[in-house]
Amino acid sequence: MTRLVTIFGGSGFLGRALVRRFAQDGWRVRVAVRHPAAAEFLRPLGEVEQIALVQADLANPASVAAAVAGADAVINLVGILFETRRQSFQAVHADGAATVAAATRDAGIGAMVQMSALGVSADSPAAYARSKAAGEAAVRAAIPGATILRPSVVFGPDDDFFNRFARMAQLSPVLPVFTADGFEVKWHGARPELDLFGGGGPRFQPVYVGDVAAAALAVLDDPALAGRTYELGGPTVYSMKQIMELVLDGTGLHRPLLPLPMGLAMTQARLFEHLPTPPLTRDQVRMMQADNILRGEAPGLEALGIVATPAETILPHYLRRYGPATAN
Ligand SMILES: NC(=O)c1ccc[n+]([C@@H]2O[C@H](COP(=O)([O-])OP(=O)(O)OC[C@H]3O[C@@H](n4cnc5c(N)ncnc54)[C@H](OP(=O)(O)O)[C@@H]3O)[C@@H](O)[C@H]2O)c1
Incomplete structure (x- = not known):
């Protein structure tokens, strides 16, 4: 029988990849979003009537309960990168995840995937990471068999x-x-x-969005893989300087790199926070004070039978459009 998965946050960047992947694999997909009309673009990712859109806001437990009713599995992708007057990290990442987990448990559904992030911890200096850790704990407490995925930065x-x-x-x-x-x-x-870049700045292990979607599918397809915390990273660790070099290679642009000490980045972020969509916040600078890489302490993509996709094979396909026009 066709299985039904409810995906909260299915209209976002990871969500679009997961909706496509689950639909390709034959699942019926119920995408739970705050504004279903704005998520109509998801329907063509599946066959006719394979993808349904329902209204749900994690701040409204009744809407969350209705969205999970009758599902075989639930995935929570809802997250924010910065706080607004309407949405705090605590409300979205911690209380919101708890609401999804409670509704999932109350509906008698044992299969749940919680999208967390690499480097989250209850004692992180960054509020984003602390709230995501609280979300993980709330999900585990409600559903011991839930799977937590912690990707590094996703490309x-x-x-x-x-x-x-x-x-x-x-x-x-x-x-x-x-x-x-x-x-x-x-x-x-x-x-x-003189090394002005201090070793190249913080390190990242970017993971391909298609591999993250494959990981979510793998743990819901095979109960033997569920119930654990997986840390997802790509095949290569890059310093921030190397990330910028990848951007320049991918776009074909030539720009000098300028070291920006964290203290100065903090000052800049403080100013950016006055913008409605800040390109950088002080909390994000705090996150970058630690490397965002796998430590080998949790199973990863290989434990799920997934070969990590190298960034170099994908980036030029979508970064080229930013570069100088090329004659055909
Ligand atoms: N992207 C990365 O590099 C990365 C790395 C590590 C971890 N993650 C985690 O992966 C998850 C997905 O990230 P993403 O990059 O796909 O984020 P995204 O593109 O910003 O998508 C976030 C989704 O959450 C929904 N949402 C926000 N507030 C909501 C609420 N109150 N109730 C219901 N839905 C709400 C948004 O829908 P509407 O606003 O349209 O309602 C959107 O569909 C997040 O939990 C994030 O922390 C992402």
């Missing part, structure tokens, strides 16, 4: 990471590289070399 054609830097490269004469305050002096024998 794909409509991501918010590489596209953001590519747009910046298009508009700005230089590209910033967040670095620890100060600089390092490296010695090559007796010859000192």
Whole structure:
């Protein structure tokens, strides 16, 4: 019999990839969103009537209960990158996840995937990471067999990471590289070399959005894989400086890289926070003070039988459009 999955946050970046993947695999997909009319674009990702849209807001438990009714599995992708007057990290990541988990448990559904993030912890200096950790704990408490996925930064054609830097490269004469305050002096024998980039800044392990979707599918397809916390990263660790070099390679643009000490990034972020959609917040700078890479302490993509896709094979396909026009 065809199985039904309810996906909260199915209209977002990861959501679009998951909806497509589950539909391709033959699942019926119920996408629970705040504004179903604005998510109509999802329907063509599946066959006629394979994808349904329902209204749900995590702040409204009755709407969440209605959205999970009759489902075989539930996925919660809802997340925000910065707080607004209407949505706090606590309300969305912690209380919202608890609401989804409680509704899932009360509906007698044992299969749930909670999308968390790499590096979350109850004692992180970043409120984003603390609230995501609280969400994980709430889900585990309600549904011990739930699966937690913790991706590093996720890339794909409509991501918010590489596209953001590519747009910046298009508009700005230089590209910033967040670095620890100060600089390092490296010695090559007796010859000192000034490293203004402090080793290249924070490190990331970008994971392909299609691999994250495959991971969610794998744990819901095979109960033996469920009930654990997986950390998802790509095949390569890059410093922030190397990330910017990937952006320049992918776009074909030439821009000098400029070290931007975290202290200065903090000041800049404080100003950006006055914008309705801040490109950087102080909380995000705090997140970047630790590397966002796998530590090998939790199973990853390989435990799910997935071969991680290298960023270099995908990035040029969607970053090229930011670069200089090429004659055919
Ligand atoms: N993208 C990454 O690199 C990355 C890395 C690590 C972890 N993650 C995690 O992965 C998840 C998905 O990220 P994403 O990049 O796909 O985010 P996204 O594109 O911003 O999508 C977020 C989704 O949440 C929905 N949403 C927001 N507030 C809601 C509410 N109160 N009730 C119901 N739905 C609500 C949004 O729909 P509407 O606003 O239209 O209602 C949207 O569908 C998040 O939990 C994020 O923390 C992402």
